[in-house]
Amino acid sequence: MGLAPGSFVFTGMQKVDNVGIELIQYREKEFIQTSLDTIQDAIQNVKKSTEYTNWLNIEGIHEVELVEELCKHFGIHRLTGEDIVSVGQRPKLDEFDDYLHLVLKMVMLEGGTYMSFEQTTFILKDGLLITFQEKSGDVFDHVRKRLEEGKGQIRMRSADYLMYALVDAVVDHYFVILEEVGERLDELEVEMLDNPSEKILAKLHGIRREALQLRRSVYPLREVVSQLSKIEKSLIHPETKLFLRDLYDHTIQAIETIEVFRDMASGMLDLYMNSISNKMNNVMKVLTVISTIFIPLTFIAGIYGMNFKYMPELAFSWAYPIVMLFMFIIAAGMVIYFRRKKWF
Amino acid sequence: MGLAPGSFVFTGMQKVDNVGIELIQYREKEFIQTSLDTIQDAIQNVKKSTEYTNWLNIEGIHEVELVEELCKHFGIHRLTGEDIVSVGQRPKLDEFDDYLHLVLKMVMLEGGTYMSFEQTTFILKDGLLITFQEKSGDVFDHVRKRLEEGKGQIRMRSADYLMYALVDAVVDHYFVILEEVGERLDELEVEMLDNPSEKILAKLHGIRREALQLRRSVYPLREVVSQLSKIEKSLIHPETKLFLRDLYDHTIQAIETIEVFRDMASGMLDLYMNSISNKMNNVMKVLTVISTIFIPLTFIAGIYGMNFKYMPELAFSWAYPIVMLFMFIIAAGMVIYFRRKKWF
Amino acid sequence: MGLAPGSFVFTGMQKVDNVGIELIQYREKEFIQTSLDTIQDAIQNVKKSTEYTNWLNIEGIHEVELVEELCKHFGIHRLTGEDIVSVGQRPKLDEFDDYLHLVLKMVMLEGGTYMSFEQTTFILKDGLLITFQEKSGDVFDHVRKRLEEGKGQIRMRSADYLMYALVDAVVDHYFVILEEVGERLDELEVEMLDNPSEKILAKLHGIRREALQLRRSVYPLREVVSQLSKIEKSLIHPETKLFLRDLYDHTIQAIETIEVFRDMASGMLDLYMNSISNKMNNVMKVLTVISTIFIPLTFIAGIYGMNFKYMPELAFSWAYPIVMLFMFIIAAGMVIYFRRKKWF
């Protein structure tokens, strides 16, 4: 707030104890993974290894001086630096003269259900990819393994393909999350049809809120990937574009799944509201049937409980059974009437 | 999850016992239909019959090695191969240098009502069409028959027309499904107006869900067909484009029908909610009429049931009939009042 | 289903007994109207009258051989022919090398209220307009009269203007239908404010359904007319385009009217739902007022109806009037309380 544009201010709440600096360097036949202590070491290492493809992964962005130094060394604009440390960016792709700046949200499940959103920034330069994460732990392990084992073509390709592979890993993980959400929706639907209780609505409300948050992370990504595949720079090799098209399809699929969940959730809300109405209706019917049958009978009993001196019926010896029979007929008539109306 | 892009992983649940390999070869005056055991035979057969149009139909995609081999032999990209065996693709058209890759959902009714969705992939090369289905059984029998009998112009045209004919068969079948859904909606509406019960809502909810699923399969197809008819390659002959325009119209019609169903379903939901309200209202009226008439009367009877020593009325000989008359007047007055309010 | 594209299959339900074949031929000073028995005669007549503008009107499309023959003679593509006999097309315009194919829905009121939809196809060739209707009876009589009487400029212009005039007649008739619908909505609104009953909802539902159907016929027409006015062929004369622009405005107006009806209908639904709530509320208030006043009083009467031996009040001579007064005070207090709460 109120600072010059391009000021480095950390806006997040997730601080890791130690900023993790990991440097992976590879070429077709070689793979070197180093864990570094200071950012200077990292810069040094990258500088002298131009024949390798370098992936510099920073976990923890609250030490803004570190980010600032990196930016200075690699010629990254101050506005980009500001965005890296200011979490709460929406996914976007910014094109600069000699690098690309891509932001997205990595989503992970914590403790099985709680979604944790982590801002992840990619800086793609010629022969170098820098990634910034808010904290340690990510969805990139499969990519690291493929790099190490030299599986597939990943080592044969350059940094743009690495970036694609990492973004793809993030998008693939969205589907894990979506599957989890889908399962919870299905469980909720079964529960709702079996035993609609008040708690379900709070759960449904929770899912809708999460879907809203997820949607906010995934929607802009479509635009980002589409933009990426249209870049006419040497940074993005033509062969990579085929993979970006595939990634684009995945993004669309994720968006559609979220939309379907929203539709399902609102359909379930209708269903719930209605089952509540129905229950209320049934409660009312019981009340009405019981009241309607007994209130008139009680009135008749009340009449013959009056203490008037001159009530000739009272002395008549068949009076009691006749009145009882009369009451029975009224009650039976009403029962038949309600049965016909299908009230019970 | 986490595999290199272009890995062949089967993600479906529908495994057939034996993968069916069917090869149909035709030219204007000839038609050969062969059922093959191994994929090598199929490749062999196709290779030596370049003067024919070849349709290779694979039923069952869980044997990924088979698909992999096919892809290798016919120069199909690994990403395409990945998509073929990974069900859950949204309908799309991917253009490659020397082939087209089209995915869509074939929908069939199983057991009369349950919709089964099957991913169907078309690979169109020069003189060769390969189709992949998840399981045996399809909607292509009419096309096979036309090929065999040489009806129409199908044998005179090349593989692109065959692909059009097959996609057209899939879209035509959507209308069969839509008609079925439409009939169920109509039945439901009649039932709702006659006898609105709680079960109807669950049925309506079911139809809405199915319509949602169907919509998801049909919507992207519009884009696919439009894209197909704009391709400027020799793979798609100009004469075929006229037919693609026709197909496009059918797709739009299917989409519109689904939209109309959605509108109808939500209109019916309103109707249902209201009929529930009305029923409740009527129940309440009965309760109110009965209670309102008898509660005051019971009170009067209660008064004369009190045991005070000095209640002069009790001894008065006309008291009983007068009180009874008074009660009758009150009751009659209320009945008239409620009649006027049109409560029954 | 499953036939070769371009197969002539009648899909409608409206079969006329005799297919009506009507041929109108005119030039500036001449007008000839002939009713023909066979399609061969029609073709013959058209062929030898190239100096006239010919309008060939076919009523009844279930005799597909007839349509097939016409198509063959006038060089009309098989796909067009298929569309002519297959009712359920959405309005569209297809451009072919030497003719235009336009489909729309003619809507007429049957028996004053029931809307009947009839698919109408226009084939415009140089100097010839062929129209296909599902059954006899149309909205073209005014155009026939203008042709016969030579009023306006219709005879001086060629077949494209005739097609415009006929489409215009169809669109003009939409407004007749819309006026009818609008009047029914207005009546319903008055009825709803006066005496909201359950029947109104069913009526409203009916109107919404009809509006939905009408919308489906009118919406695509906008696109059709816009497309028509952009055609750069000699078939459509530049002077006609001014009229097409006018027609386009009318179509937009019809669409807007339908949208307004939809908005009105949903506004009325809100109003209705609310009046139901209000009624229920009033019923509840009556029940509550009566119950709340008399239940406590009945309880008091019940107390003094108990048969305990030692109830000193019973013997007290002023007890009865005092209790009655006490009851009256309670009742009066409650009445005042409810009045203040504006419950009655």
Add this chain to the structure above:
Amino acid sequence: MGLAPGSFVFTGMQKVDNVGIELIQYREKEFIQTSLDTIQDAIQNVKKSTEYTNWLNIEGIHEVELVEELCKHFGIHRLTGEDIVSVGQRPKLDEFDDYLHLVLKMVMLEGGTYMSFEQTTFILKDGLLITFQEKSGDVFDHVRKRLEEGKGQIRMRSADYLMYALVDAVVDHYFVILEEVGERLDELEVEMLDNPSEKILAKLHGIRREALQLRRSVYPLREVVSQLSKIEKSLIHPETKLFLRDLYDHTIQAIETIEVFRDMASGMLDLYMNSISNKMNNVMKVLTVISTIFIPLTFIAGIYGMNFKYMPELAFSWAYPIVMLFMFIIAAGMVIYFRRKKWF
């Protein structure tokens, strides 16, 4: 209905007794205002004053011959003429070779609240502006005054600026109407929060309907003004376009205000529906509290009102006070329970 296109048929209901013909002619230093009796005089006057800018204002369009004559004299197309006399046009701009045809709806308040819509047509030719109104009375007085007093630059500019000034006057008046509607909405909101009664809903329904109608008049105007400012003809001077851009902004503002009103109205509907629910809830609570307290007590009193011979309690001298105490405890317990549940 059914007439040749370009037929002059008056479709409105607002007939003035005398058609008012007003001719204003001005140049930088001169201003002449004439009221004419016949259309021939007007035509004559316009013809001989080519060095002036002429504004011919016709109030009353039911005398179609008059309009027809004007059209003939000034070379206006029959279709334009048809539109002038046929009220119910949606706002539009039609470009012809040597004139512009603009239609919009002038909205005025009648009797303080009732909105009256009047179709106003502008025909802009070189040096001449003809306006047609349905009846006498308009929102142009301020423009007339500015013309007469020579204030601002209006007299120095030509007919296109005059048209702009008049359309601007109409749009300015929309804001007067919108302010009125806004005030009514605000009043309604206050009333709703204070004392939500059934009448409010009818009022709200009325406002929504009016907003719907207003929206229909204003929405297409945006397109009209945008189109106007893009015309590349000498009829519209480049200097005027700056003013048209300003006018465009005003139109957007009017549209946004209407949208905000719609949102507010639907928010208020929610609020109302809810306050009704709340009221009902409160009524139900009173009923429930009273019934639940007294029904069990009445039952106990009923027990001791039974006439069994052997009821030992009856003879017990402390029985009566004990039972009364017991009843009091039950009642007090329930009151405490309901208080805790916050039912009253």
Add this chain to the structure above:
Amino acid sequence: MGLAPGSFVFTGMQKVDNVGIELIQYREKEFIQTSLDTIQDAIQNVKKSTEYTNWLNIEGIHEVELVEELCKHFGIHRLTGEDIVSVGQRPKLDEFDDYLHLVLKMVMLEGGTYMSFEQTTFILKDGLLITFQEKSGDVFDHVRKRLEEGKGQIRMRSADYLMYALVDAVVDHYFVILEEVGERLDELEVEMLDNPSEKILAKLHGIRREALQLRRSVYPLREVVSQLSKIEKSLIHPETKLFLRDLYDHTIQAIETIEVFRDMASGMLDLYMNSISNKMNNVMKVLTVISTIFIPLTFIAGIYGMNFKYMPELAFSWAYPIVMLFMFIIAAGMVIYFRRKKWF
């Protein structure tokens, strides 16, 4: 209303006592801040300092003569002047030959919660930025400080960068407001789940209204900033465009946040409506359980309270305990029944 376009009429309600005139002049090494009394002084000062970048800030726009004089001196079009003094403009950017005119809404919190909207106009000329505010007090203090202290690059850049910095300050402040709104929504949600009372709805309604108003201010800004970054004039330096892109991202983010709030608010409304339904349901259940248990029992007690002479049971010595037992069984049966139905 009714004035010539370009008339200076103040339409706001916020009049400051003294119009504040503040002139800030700076170049790389110099910073001069002057508070001036008359507009002439300001004009004089600006004129002779062409080597500086000048920022003239006017607080208070009700003195229209002052604005008029400024416009005249700096060659600003009358239409721009009209817009400056007429509050209620929607955010927009107007391009003129030698200056830019940008309007937006500055939003501030007054007294912690009440949002105050202030129209702010920017006039950007070569080397000069004029800003007009409705009243004193703004969100620009941080920018002033940066200018004074020479922090960042602000002093090294020209007037377009200054304008960017000020607009950025306004947009940054939107986020302060949005955070406040978000916190209130969160508090409301907690309150709603804990203790849903009638007041919550009014609060929710209030927040929705404010969000509506905020949205109206922020939405058009997106268009404005996008337009600004596309201007191809020397007024906007290419280096500034990078910052405008950043600003554009912020605007989108603000819009998205507002949309999320709208979604959340409507989700909460559903939740509230439902909790009301649930409460009502529970009230009804209590009523029904109590009534249904005691009404039949009261009837039985009523029977044995009748005064018939010949009621043999009355004399039977075990009658009383048997009847009591019978009543107890009925009551217990009902309690079990209701427990099973989970009514309490």
